[in-house]
Amino acid sequence: MKISELYVYPIKSLRPTKITEGKLTKLGFRYDRRFMLLKVIPGENENGSGPTLKNMHIPEYPEMGLFQTEIEEAKGESEGDTSRLIVTYNPPSSSDTKDNTESSDSEDSQARRLEIPLEPETATLKPFTVTMHSSPTTGYDMGSRYNDWFSACFGYPVVLAYLGTNTRSVLGTLAPAKRNNESWWRIWKQELVLPSNGHGNKMLNQWLVPFSLGYLVLNAVSWCHGRIENGTSSPAVAIGVTALALTVLWTVVNILVNRRHEARIGFADCAPFLVISQTSVDDVSGRLDGGVEVDLTKFRPNVVVEGAEVAFEEDFWAELAVGSNGNAGAGKDSKVKLLLTGNCVRCQSLNVDFSTGKMGTGEAGSVLKKLMKDRRVDRGARFSPVFGRYSFLGGEGIGERIRVGDEVVVLRKGEEYTVTGKSASEAWNVILTTGY
Known part of the structure; x- marks a missing residue:
């Protein structure tokens, strides 16, 4: 099998940017779901x-399908400062509605095209809390220049939010560590090895952190032994102080290790990647x-696999292991591993007509119904069909x-279908209305 198509969704629920290669991060492809739109509801909040x-989300706001995105990455060292996102609004054509004012094609084109910096400076942006499915994070209001453009296209006020470096907790049991019930030793084993990324000494990277921790433990034991030998402290006091120090060291390091190992997401609903098969399409x-x-x-x-x-x-x-074109191919030694942990249950987003910004009619608007007949294969989501798999990136692939x-x-x-567990019930229930 091989990868046939790759997609990035710079603004959640808008149409994607098709790419030929993508840089991998813990939050998915670089630039994926870095922005999202929020509708302004008049009146005071709680x-x-x-x-x-x-x-x-597109099932509730199908007009989001009228927006196409395109990424233009800058060349050279300053790419983070000048890379930009091009958003094009394609209003539905109508034979019975015409502009009342004359305007040139170029003016009309400019009015329906917006350029957004992919890595805006957040120091001047207003932060606010964005809560997705009871999992909060901080977003940044991109300001009136961008909000007004989208508001004019939608016909109601909206806010464009930027994620920045912020993250959210993963819902339910979708995170690999929870899905696989990973032991503390396995987590430590993965996290105490420094990533080599093709640089440095492999043995040094593998043993530097464990050796350093062992050195601290031996020093603590040596201090305890010295206090007892010299009579500076009673055995009970020396042993007690040493035990307390080692307990604190264990607790701190364990918290840091588990925090580093914890899977995180951004504005994606459930997971950094979604993998589907062309054969299934x-x-x-x-x-x-x-x-x-x-x-x-x-x-x-995000990833379409053919074959x-x-x-x-x-x-x-x-x-899954993914092998580079320049290497021998994918296999156990491949750095890029995709960990597929859960099913993607589907909703009305499959029926959206991208040309009209409304729910489709005829066969194009019956996709969800067609899948309902035999694709309700997840016992934890009995009323929704499954198509595709949520995926996380293995540590060495970053x-x-x-x-x-x-x-x-x-x-x-x-050996069996993945079952959405009770602790993840909130996740799939949300998908019914968000469409990922």
């Missing part, structure tokens, strides 16, 4: 301090009458890049 902001298209082909971007994937032998075999994928054409190998499979 604190009596002004209007309420409501998170916008073709299966859905085959269910539609009249030769209608489903637009796979309605499934909002699967049967449709929906990805239901059982638990771990900073790497994956490309269209890269080989994909299944390293690990589950």
Whole structure:
């Protein structure tokens, strides 16, 4: 199998940017879901301090499908300062509505095109709390220049929020450590090894942190022994102080290790990546009458894999290795591992017509219904069909890049369908209305 398509969604729920290669971060592809839109609801909020902001998702606001995004990355060392996002608004065509004022094509084009810095300076932006599915984070109001443009397109006031360096907790049991019930030793083993990223001595990177901790422990024991030998402290006091020091050291390091290992997300609803199979997309298209082909971007994937032998075999994928074009290929030694932890249950977003900004009619508007017949395979989400898998990045993959054409190998499979557990019930219930 290999990667056939890659997508980034710079602004949540708007249409994606198709890319040929993507840089991997803990939060997904670089620039993925770095922004989101919130509708301004007039009136005072529960604190009596002004209007309420409501998170916008395409099933509830299908007009979001009228916005196309494009990333223009700068070349050279200053790319973080000048890379930009181009948003184009494509209003639905109508034969019975015409502009009352004459304007040139260039003026009309400029009015429907907006440039946004991909890494804006947050020092001058107003921070505010963005809560997604009871998981809060901090966003930054991009200001009137951008808010007014989107508001004019939507026809109601909205706010464009930027994530910055902030993150959120992962819902339910989707995080790899929770899904796999990882032991504390496995977590420590992963986190105490320094990432090499192709640099430095492999043995030094592997043993530097454990050796340093061992050195601290031996020093504490040596101090205790010295106090007892010299009679400076009684054995009980020396041992007690040493035990207390080691307990504090263990507690602090354990907190730091677990915090580093904890999976985090940004403005994505549930996971950094969504993986789907082209074979499964073709299966859905085959269910539609009249030769209608489903637009796979309605499934909002980040990674599309082609070459699967049967449709929906990805239901059982638990771990994938992705190999670079320049290397021998994917395998156990590949740095890029995608950990597939849960099903993506689907909602009305599959029925949105991107050309009209409304729910589709005919076959194009029946995708969800077609899947309801046989794709309700998750016992934890009995009333929703499953399509695609939520995925997290293995630790060594941070900073790497994956490309269209890269080989994909299944390293690990589950024997049964993934079940959305009770602790994750909030997650899938939210998906019913957000569409990821």
